Structure formats: C-alpha cells, structure tokens
Amino acid sequence: MSTTTNIVVLAAIASLAAAFPAAAQEASPAPKEDHSGMDMSGDMQGMDMPAAPTKMEMGGMQGGKAPADARNSDDYSDGYRNSTLPNYEMADQISIPKVLVDELEFASGNEGQGIGWSVLVTNGTDSNKLWLRSQGLKNSKEERLDPESSAEALWWHSTGPYWGTLVGVRQDIGKGATTWLAAGVEGLAPYWFDVQLTGYVGSDGRLAARAKLSYEALLTNRLILTPQVEANVYSKQSLDRELGSGFSNVELSARMRYEVSRKFAPYIGYVWERALGGTADFRRSRGEGPGEHRFVAGLRLWW
Amino acid sequence: MPFVMPAIGRRRFVQGLLVGGVASSLALPAWASGSDGGAALSGTEFDLEIAGLPVNYTGKRRIATAVNGRVPAPTLRFREGDTVTLRVHNKLDEMTSVHWHGLIVPAEMDGVPGISFGGIAPGETFTYCFPIRQSGTFWYHAHTLAEQTGLFGAIVIEPRERQVRRPDRDYVVMLSDWTDEPPLQVFLNLKKQSNYYNFGQPTVGDFVKDAGEIGLAAAIKKRQMWNASRMNPTDYSDVSAATYTYLLNGTTAAGNWTGVASPGERVRLRFVGAGTATFFDVRIPGLPLTIVATDGQDVEPVTVDEFRIAPGETYDVEFTMPDAKPYTIFAQSMDRTGFARGTIAPSPGMTGPIPALDQRPWLEPIDMMGAMAAMAGGHTGHGMMEMPPLAKHARTEYGANNDMRVDYPRTNLDDPGAGLRGRPWRVLSYADLKSPNGDPDPREPERDIELHLTGNMERFIWSLDGIKLNDSKPLHFRPNERLRVTFVNDTMMSHPMHLHGMWSDLEDAAGMFQVRKHTIVVQPAQRLSFRVTADAMGRWAFHCHLLYHMAAGMFREVVVA
Numbered sequence: 001m002s003t004t005t006n007i008v009v010l011a012a013i014a015s016l017a018a019a020f021p022a023a024a025q026e027a028s029p030a031p032k033e034d035h036s037g038m039d040m041s042g043d044m045q046g047m048d049m050p051a052a053p054t055k056m057e058m059g060g061m062q063g064g065k066a067p068a069d070a071r072n073s074d075d076y077s078d079g080y081r082n083s084t085l086p087n088y089e090m091a092d093q094i095s096i097p098k099v100l101v102d103e104l105e106f107a108s109g110n111e112g113q114g115i116g117w118s119v120l121v122t123n124g125t126d127s128n129k130l131w132l133r134s135q136g137l138k139n140s141k142e143e144r145l146d147p148e149s150s151a152e153a154l155w156w157h158s159t160g161p162y163w164g165t166l167v168g169v170r171q172d173i174g175k176g177a178t179t180w181l182a183a184g185v186e187g188l189a190p191y192w193f194d195v196q197l198t199g200y201v202g203s204d205g206r207l208a209a210r211a212k213l214s215y216e217a218l219l220t221n222r223l224i225l226t227p228q229v230e231a232n233v234y235s236k237q238s239l240d241r242e243l244g245s246g247f248s249n250v251e252l253s254a255r256m257r258y259e260v261s262r263k264f265a266p267y268i269g270y271v272w273e274r275a276l277g278g279t280a281d282f283r284r285s286r287g288e289g290p291g292e293h294r295f296v297a298g299l300r301l302w303w
Numbered sequence: 304m305p306f307v308m309p310a311i312g313r314r315r316f317v318q319g320l321l322v323g324g325v326a327s328s329l330a331l332p333a334w335a336s337g338s339d340g341g342a343a344l345s346g347t348e349f350d351l352e353i354a355g356l357p358v359n360y361t362g363k364r365r366i367a368t369a370v371n372g373r374v375p376a377p378t379l380r381f382r383e384g385d386t387v388t389l390r391v392h393n394k395l396d397e398m399t400s401v402h403w404h405g406l407i408v409p410a411e412m413d414g415v416p417g418i419s420f421g422g423i424a425p426g427e428t429f430t431y432c433f434p435i436r437q438s439g440t441f442w443y444h445a446h447t448l449a450e451q452t453g454l455f456g457a458i459v460i461e462p463r464e465r466q467v468r469r470p471d472r473d474y475v476v477m478l479s480d481w482t483d484e485p486p487l488q489v490f491l492n493l494k495k496q497s498n499y500y501n502f503g504q505p506t507v508g509d510f511v512k513d514a515g516e517i518g519l520a521a522a523i524k525k526r527q528m529w530n531a532s533r534m535n536p537t538d539y540s541d542v543s544a545a546t547y548t549y550l551l552n553g554t555t556a557a558g559n560w561t562g563v564a565s566p567g568e569r570v571r572l573r574f575v576g577a578g579t580a581t582f583f584d585v586r587i588p589g590l591p592l593t594i595v596a597t598d599g600q601d602v603e604p605v606t607v608d609e610f611r612i613a614p615g616e617t618y619d620v621e622f623t624m625p626d627a628k629p630y631t632i633f634a635q636s637m638d639r640t641g642f643a644r645g646t647i648a649p650s651p652g653m654t655g656p657i658p659a660l661d662q663r664p665w666l667e668p669i670d671m672m673g674a675m676a677a678m679a680g681g682h683t684g685h686g687m688m689e690m691p692p693l694a695k696h697a698r699t700e701y702g703a704n705n706d707m708r709v710d711y712p713r714t715n716l717d718d719p720g721a722g723l724r725g726r727p728w729r730v731l732s733y734a735d736l737k738s739p740n741g742d743p744d745p746r747e748p749e750r751d752i753e754l755h756l757t758g759n760m761e762r763f764i765w766s767l768d769g770i771k772l773n774d775s776k777p778l779h780f781r782p783n784e785r786l787r788v789t790f791v792n793d794t795m796m797s798h799p800m801h802l803h804g805m806w807s808d809l810e811d812a813a814g815m816f817q818v819r820k821h822t823i824v825v826q827p828a829q830r831l832s833f834r835v836t837a838d839a840m841g842r843w844a845f846h847c848h849l850l851y852h853m854a855a856g857m858f859r860e861v862v863v864a
Contacts, residue, residue, distance in 0.1 A: 042468035053556070053857075060708075061532065061709065061710070062707055064701060066701040070696055070698040070700075070701075071696065072698055073697040073699055073768035073776075074775075075755075076752055076779060077778065078779040079777055079779075080776055080864070081776065081777070083417055083842050085418065085419075085421050086416075086421040087416035087417045088396055088416070089417060089773075089854065090772040091490065092764075092854070092856035093773050096491060096495065098495050126764050126771075151322065159703065161703050162533060188334050188761060190531045191530045192530060217507055217645040218505070218508050219508065220344075220508065221506060229540075254618060
C-alpha cells in the first residue's frame with residue numbers, strides 16, 4: 001500500500017520537479033533559430049499571415065539562451081571601473097522588506113467557525129530573498145487546526161524574469177507536527193497565473209507536496225476576484241494529523257476584495273474543500289463528511 | 304472613463320487645490336508675482352539655499368525641497384560667455400546635489416553624487432563655478448530623490464553675440480508632478496507592486512464590452528499577445544494621478560498659472576519637462592505652435608498643434624496672440640490620468656475652456672514587436688518596408704533582469720508615440736526636428752556602441768543590456784573620438800535617455816545627422832542612434848530620466864579618458 005502511494009507521491013514530486021525545467025524552459029525554450037543564415041524572403045512570407053508573427057515571435061521575445069556570439073556589454077569598459085566617490089546611487093541593490101497578509105479571515109461553514117490565514121513575509125534584493133510563509137486554519141470546534149497549518153522559512157532565488165526557486169524548511173503547526181525540508185518553484189505563468197509548487201521530505205520519512213494556483217480577475221481596477229486551487233499529497237498517512245496517504249485534499253476558493261487602497265483590501269469569499277482517500281476516511285470516522293465549505297470574510301493587507 | 308474614482312476625489316487629484324502651492328504665499332497666486340512663477344535670478348554670482356518649505360497642493364501640508372524659498376526653484380538667467388559662480392548651501396538634514404541639465408560643464412561641476420563629486424552634506428556649501436558655453440533653455444535639478452520634492456528650476460541663457468529677434472513675451476513653463484508621498488515610498492511601492500499606481504488596467508468589463516463590439520474571438524485575440532507574455536497594454540507611466548498632482552510653474556490646474564499677452568504680441572513659451580515620472584502631451588487649443596528650439600538648440604521652425612515632452616527635455620514654442628481671448632495651455636499626462644493647466648490671456652483672471660482628458664488607448668503591437676508588427680500589416684501601413692537590421696542582444700539580456708527582447712525594432716522617428724497616433728491635428732515627432740546648421744562635428748563615427756534598454760516590469764527592475772548600475776562597468780569613450788551610440792528599446796515603455804557632459808546628436812534612420820539634443824526619448828520596441836563627440840574628460844552619468852527607472856538601475860557611468 002505505502003509502496004504504491006509512495007510511487008504516486010514520487011510521481012507527483014517528479015511532475016513538480018518537471019515544473020522546474022518547465023519554468024526554466026519557459027525561461028529557456030528550444031534554442032532559437034539561427035537567423036544568420038536565414039533566407040529573409042522566406043521569413044517575410046511568414047509575416048503575411050497576421051497571426052503568425054505574434055505567435056512565432058512570442059517564443060523568441062522572452063526567455064531563451066544567449067547565442068554564442070551575443071554581445072558582452074562589459075567589453076565597452078576597456079577595463080575601467082565605476083567611480084568610488086561617496087554617495088553613489090545604490091538604490092538598485094537595496095533589500096526591501098515586505099509583509100503580505102494575503103488572507104486573514106473569519107470562516108463559517110458546515111464544520112463550524114474558524115480563523116484562517118495566509119501570510120508571506122519577504123526581505124531581500126532582486127535576486128535573493130528570505131521568504132517566511134505561513135498558512136493555516138483554526139476551527140473553534142475542539143480548537144482543531146487544519147492539518148495543512150504550517151510555517152516555512154525559505155531562500156528564494158530568482159531564476160528568470162518571472163520565476164524563482166525556493167529551498168528551506170517547513171514546520172507543521174499543531175498535533176503531530178512534522179519538520180520538513182522544502183524545495184519548490186514559484187512564479188507567474190503566461191496568462192498571469194500565480195503558481196507555487198513545493199515538495200517536502202519529512203523528518204519521519206514521509207514525502208509530501210503542495211500546489212497552489214491562483215489568478216486575479218479585475219472586475220474593476222479596485223474590485224478583484226481571486227480564484228485559487230490548492231492540492232496536497234502525502235506518501236504515508238499521519239494518524240496524529242488525520243492525513244491519509246496519497247492526495248489528501250483539494251481546495252477551490254474564490255475571494256473578492258475591494259482595494260480601498262492597494263495596501264488595504266477587505267474581502268469576502270467562498271471555499272469548497274474536499275478530503276480524499278484516507279484523509280476522507282479519517283473525517284468519516286469522526287462523523288464528518290469528506291467535504292467542507294465555508295464562507296469567509298477578511299482583510300488583505302500589505303506593507 | 305477608463306477607471307473608477309469618486310468624482311470629487313478625482314477632481315481633487317486632477318486639478319489640485321485652487322490656490323495650491325507654497326503655503327507661505329497662499330494669498331497670492333504664483334503667477335501674480337512675476338512672469339516665471341516667482342523669482343528669477345541673474346548675473347554671475349548666485350547663492351542658492353536649499354531648505355525644506357511647507358507646501359499644500361492637495362489639501363495636505365507637506366514639506367517640499369525649495370531653493371531660496373521657491374518651489375519650483377528660481378529661474379537662473381545666465382549670459383553666454385560669462386563664468387558663473389553658484390554657492391549652493393545645503394540646509395536640509397540629508398545629502399543633496401544640483402545638476403545643471405544640458406549645460407556643458409567640467410566633470411567635477413556636474414553635480415551627480417558619487418560620480419562628479421561626493422554630494423553636498425547637510426550644513427555644507429558647495430561652490431560651482433563654470434563658464435557658460437551655450438545659450439537657450441535648460442534647467443537644473445537635484446540628482447537625488449529630492450527632484451521629486453521640488454528641487455528643480457529653469458535656466459535661460461542669453462546668447463552673447465547673435466542678433467536674435469526677441470519675442471514680446473517670454474515665459475518659462477515648467478511641467479512637473481507632485482506627490483504627497485515621500486519619493487522613497489513611491490519607489491518602494493513600485494518595487495513591491497509594479498502596477499501600484501495603475502488604475503487603468505484592462506478589466507473583465509472591458510473584455511465583455513469588446514466581445515460585444517468586435518466579437519468574442521477578436522476580443523480574445525486582442526488580449527492574447529499581451530496576456531501570453533504577461534505584459535500590460537496600459538503601462539504608459541509607472542506613477543499616475545492616483546498619487547500625482549500635475550503642476551505648471553508650480554501651480555495646480557485649478558490654480559491656473561497665467562501668462563499675459565496682448566493681441567498681436569509674439570509669445571515664446573519655454574517648456575521644461577520637469578516631470579519625475581511623467582511625459583506630458585501639450586497643446587493650446589486654437590493656437591498653432593511653432594517649435595523653434597529643443598534642449599536649448601535652435602531647430603528649423605516647425606508648426607504643430609501638439610507635442611509630447613519627456614522628463615529632461617525642453618521645447619521652445621512661439622506663436623502670435625491672435626485676439627483678446629484666453630487660451631488654455633493643456634498638458635495631459637501620457638497615461639491620461641490627469642493634467643496640468645495654465646492660461647495665456649490679455650489679463651490675469653481670464654479662463655478658457657479646458658479640454659477633456661483623452662481616453663487611455665492600449666499600446667499597439669508595434670510597441671511590443673517593433674518592425675515585425677509594422678510589416679505584418681499593423682497600423683502604420685507603410686507598404687513594403689526594408690528588412691530592418693537585426694538587433695544584437697547582449698548576453699546579459701537573457702537573465703532575470705530583462706523580460707523581453709525585440710529582434711527587429713522599428714526605426715520610425717516619424718511616430719509621435721502611442722496615444723498620439725492618428726490625431727486629427729499635427730503632432731510633433733522626432734522626424735520634424737532638424738538643426739539648422741548641419742552636423743556640428745561632421746566626422747563619420749569611428750565606432751558603434753549598441754546599448755539596449757531593458758527591464759522587468761513585473762519586478763520593477765530597470766537596466767541597460769540587462770545590467771543594473773551597480774552590476775555594470777562604465778562605457779569608455781576615447782578623448783575626442785566621434786562615436787555612435789545605438790539604442791534598442793526592448794521594453795514597452797518610453798525612456799528619455801540623458802547623457803551628461805556631451806551632446807547627443809540624433810541621427811535619422813539612415814544614420815545621417817538630424818538634430819542636437821541632450822535628452823533623447825526611445826519609444827517602445829524602437830531603435831535609434833545618436834553621435835557623440837567625446838570632448839569632455841572625466842566621469843559622467845548616462846541614464847533614463849524617469850527618476851524611478853534611474854534609481855532601479857537604468858543608469859551607466861561613462862568614462863572619457
């Protein structure tokens with residue numbers, strides 16, 4: 001049993017790992033055609049189809065690898081270095097701290113009431129940042145914590161214009177907490193999809209993965225609807241956290257915020273979540289259904 | 304309207320307070336005290352005291368950075384051939400600097416902290432002293448974030464020898480942008496969320512409207528190019544009227560700066576683009592405007608109805624007052640979120656009609672794909688075009704600092720730019736600007752430096768060849784060489800590029816000299832080139848004159864040695 005689920009999880013992690021190259025590939029797709037020997041008239045014919053250049057060019061305009069004969073901008077310096085006088089303009093190197101309370105909400109649904117959060121604190125430069133990421137849900141019924149409640153400390157490294165990699169640790173919060181090594185990728189996919197994929201190796205030998213995908217639809221420039229999907233998967237069950245092996249849950253949500261200012265936005269939303277496999281069995285064993293839905297109302301803040 | 308904002312709040316944003324400005328002169332509109340919005344200083348010896356000054360443009364009291372108690376700083380009047388001495392006293396509690404924009408001065412007098420000198424420490428005085436080797440309209444400003452808080456003023460230099468026909472009326476018109484937020488806060492907001500000030504982005508409602516008008520498939524196709532590449536077709540300006548109040552000679556639109564001119568009088572307006580992050584589209588409805596100079600350099604007169612002025616540029620404009628009516632100087636921001644306004648009238652207190660703000664159009668495919676879009680039968684309709692030269696990208700453009708590269712940039716200097724295409728009246732383009740006396744240095748350029756304007760919109764990283772200032776090495780110019788700098792703009796924003804210490808002699812698409820400037824706008828996906836005579840020894844700044852792009856790294860040092 002655990003062997004098969006291990007395979008499932010490994011496959012999930014492998015596909016996640018494949019997302020690295022996918023993301024990287026997006027930053028470096030197939031080597032660009034060599035224009036040097038290209039027949040320009042042939043190239044021009046391609047231009048006659050109005051849709052063609054858009055489609056054809058998009059691949060070449062973003063990502064890719066530098067051709068072997070690309071210019072070296074440093075060559076213009078002839079060995080000179082920048083001035084060393086005081087008060088040089090240094091703003092391009094500063095570390096910028098940001099706190100994003102993406103979700104801080106009161107939830108009420110078929111399994112009672114609770115408080116949920118999703119917070120991201122970052123600090124660093126354009127290339128490297130410290131990420132502190134936490135999410136969770138505390139239900140007032142029996143003071144129960146959602147099993148995905150956790151906090152992570154990660155090193156974010158920029159790998160492309162839209163993508164970065166994450167390496168660090170995750171600490172579960174609550175009963176049966178596990179400490180995990182974490183590695184993942186995050187970024188902005190074409191068509192403005194926010195993606196966060198993280199794989200974990202637990203101190204108890206379990207493997208896990210979490211995927212989040214969201215999109216911001218501008219109903220107006222201040223009224224913004226954010227659908228999001230999250231899924232979690234574990235290689236082995238955890239009795240303490242009442243998590244089965246395999247896909248443990250999938251959660252679909254939609255939150256609609258109004259940006260009173262960019263930094264202050266109250267919102268309302270709806271969350272539909274379903275436990276799967278062994279995790280669903282745990283829920284049934286304590287007399288609950290596998291599905292949960294809740295209305296949420298909260299604040300999105302950053303500074 | 305392209306965005307939603309409560310009517311009263313929006314009016315306040317766009318027009319500012321009726322009598323906004325320097326708090327100490329609240330009772331007296333700025334124009335009432337003199338032709339240049341206040342003070343003008345002339346002579347060869349100047350004392351400039353830089354200090355904080357309470358101002359109120361929006362209903363909130365803020366501290367601006369003033370020179371001799373003036374925001375904008377007093378106009379300085381020099382005479383060609385004189386040697387001027389300017390003692391700049393820093394009464395702030397932070398380092399400051401003054402840069403003489405467009406003036407040919409020795410390197411150590413150029414006023415760029417870290418490059419020309421170490422800046423002016425709090426409580427200290429720095430004495431600038433340099434000969435005036437030119438004439439025309441120029442300006443001066445802080446080479447720090449204090450440029451945003453008001454440290455800028457005009458420079459008008461009288462020619463020494465030449466007999467010039469003097470206009471009857473001669474006014475400086477400084478266009479600027481004011482924010483109640485500290486400029487560092489503006490920069491950090493942009494770094495944390497690059498579309499922070501853009502409340503004109505395409506919405507679901509726009510999509511539904513488009514689908515109804517042009518069909519669902521066309522509406523999807525219209526968005527496909529932008530969304531697939533994660534680019535925003537409304538990204539004209541990083542900073543909008545969401546925080547900016549646009550000023551004309553330091554006066555809000557509601558305050559209505561007024562220049563007096565009687566019927567039959569010849570009027571010269573010296574426009575200075577002192578916006579920190581704002582291009583202005585300027586017109587005076589009812590008056591054809593004859594452009595007679597740009598960046599302090601005479602041009603063959605060309606008459607237009609509208610022109611775009613970038614941060615850093617100047618344009619001298621002349622017209623004859625036709626009658627005794629008031630005429631509105633209307634300068635709307637390129638992103639169409641607000642405007643600065645003034646009036647030319649026979650007497651103060653008169654007001655002409657104020658045009659409505661235009662809609663913000665989307666950027667067009669040629670603003671992303673350059674010549675490829677033009678050839679695919681886009682809007683330009685040029686028929687058969689020659690294959691444009693292939694841009695040669697730098698290795699460092701393939702990293703995280705750069706989100707896009709244009710292989711075949713367009714070379715059309717006759718394009719007035721997105722938002723001004725297809726106007727029913729004459730709009731100035733760079734193709735119209737011609738120096739009357741030909742190439743000041745007719746030597747053929749000995750070599751070519753290609754430099755690409757690069758950026759990452761999403762993360763608000765700006766660079767040249769994908770390299771930010773502090774990761775870069777300087778450009779080396781050899782003493783007295785004539786060289787060509789070729790820009791390719793790989794981004795979707797326009798960048799006013801300013802080389803200090805030496806002139807930028809703009810070429811046409813065929814590589815022939817066209818006009819001498821000090822600040823050259825490169826439009827999105829455009830290639831252009833200019834010649835430089837490297838006759839100024841030392842270290843110089845070379846950067847985008849959008850202050851927050853410069854801060855984010857779109858800046859190189861130049862070494863002439």
